[in-house]
Each structure stands twice: as C-alpha cells, then as structure tokens.
Amino acid sequence: MRVVKLSLALAATFSAAFATAAVKPEAAINYRQSVYNVIGWNFGPLAQMMKGKTPWDAAEFARHADRIAFLAPQLLEGFPEGSDKGAETEAKPEIWKHMDDFKVKMDDFVKQSRLLADVAKGGDEAKMKEQFKQTAGACKACHDKYRKEE
C-alpha cells in the first residue's frame, strides 16, 4: 500500500493542472513554450552544422531530427481556446482568429520535420541540407505571422 500512496501523491503533483475539466491557459502556455524549447534545443545543433560551425555528423543530425519530428505534432494541443492570455506569451491573438490557417501552417511544420527525420535516416548530406531549409521555412512561415516580435 505504501507504494500506491506514494504514487498517488506524486500523481497529484503532476496532475494539478488537470484537476478541472478544461486545461488552464497558463498550463497550456507553459506546455507549448516547453515543447518549442525542446525543439529549439534540438534544432540548434542542426543549424550549427548547416553553418559549418560544427563538423558535419549525419548520425547526430538524424538523432536530433528524429526528436523534432516526434515533438512537432505535440505543439497544437498547447493552443487551446482561451490560451491567448494567462501568462507571458509570444503567441499572437490572431492564432485563435485564424485557427484553420494556423493549423495548416502547423501541419506543414509537422510534415516537413517528418520528412527531415526520414531523409536524415538515409544520410545523404545534400538532401538533408535541402530538407533542413524546407523545415526552417515552415517554422518561419508560422513565426512571421503568428509570433510576436521579441
């Protein structure tokens, strides 16, 4: 029984944000910013290789690309209705006014990052570099329209 009690105590800590039916805006904001941070952490080494600041390493590139592809589909749930405010956020209110368009852009990022991970498995440097640019373009298309200037 002790293990069960400990587990549930821990579970309570984790699930505080989910105690109500709807996710709290600040929890969604914190979540989506965290996913972007982890994507950024993994995007960084690819960018460094692209710029020749670190040596080309196809296996390392593939490892990071795989993580980005896994995380990309997890972003959208971080933008529930009402999470345009509640904590500091770079997300423009336009997102929720044009959710269909935002989803199209998000889907494109999901698709391009999946292609990047798939191409990277093949190890062809030229193809990986080309697909990196497509992926970065998908990031930028969304940021330009829906992210506040820093």
Next chain:
Amino acid sequence: MRVVKLSLALAATFSAAFATAAVKPEAAINYRQSVYNVIGWNFGPLAQMMKGKTPWDAAEFARHADRIAFLAPQLLEGFPEGSDKGAETEAKPEIWKHMDDFKVKMDDFVKQSRLLADVAKGGDEAKMKEQFKQTAGACKACHDKYRKEE
C-alpha cells in the same frame, strides 16, 4: 538564395545558445525544465485515469506513455557540469557530486517509462496500472534525493 538566407537567419535564432563550445548553464536549465514540463503534461492524464477522475482510455494512456518514454532519455543531457546554477533551478547541487548515482536513478526512470509504453501497447489495464506505479516510483526516487522542496 532568398530561402537560404531566411533559413540561416532562423537558424541563428535557434542556435544562439550553441554559439560557444560549451552549452550555457541557463540554456541547459531551461532545456531540462522544458523536458520535465512536457513529461508532466503527459503524465497528468495518466494520473487522472489512475485516480478515476477521468474515464479509463487505454489508447489515450498509450499515447501519453509513448511520449514520456521518448522524452525520458533526453533529460540527462540537461544536466551538464556547471549547470547547478545560472538560472532558477530545483536541481540540488548533490546531483553533480553524485553523478553516478543520479545516472542510475535516471536510467531507472528511462527503463520504467519504456516498460510503461510497451505494456500500454498491450492494453491490459491491470498491467498498465502496476507499471504506472513503478514509473511514478522511479520519478519519486530521484525527486526525493535530488530535487529541492518547492
């Protein structure tokens, strides 16, 4: 050429933290907290099901468990030497004094979360619940020793 230039500008944004040879402590702290946040976001719905606060949904359980298993092995790189300070952190300095033990505990979390994702694919409720407790226990074992009290 325009696409290339845009891509590299974006890459520069993402890779600022990687401009120097070593990762900056604040970047590592931000990264690891983000990974924990995303894990917590996915742990929450499992905890709610465990407590019967939301209906049991084996497919949903499996989806979140899979994400946790994918993220767990990404935590350790967020604890490089020197990242015991540099930003607000709940990580105790003991981590870097007992890194071998910390790694054992982290490895156990990786293992238990992988087992949870694997068991969840089978859809057996009793086994999933039992393995959830094992996974939560692995979280707690590390938190008790290496995380500051909130």
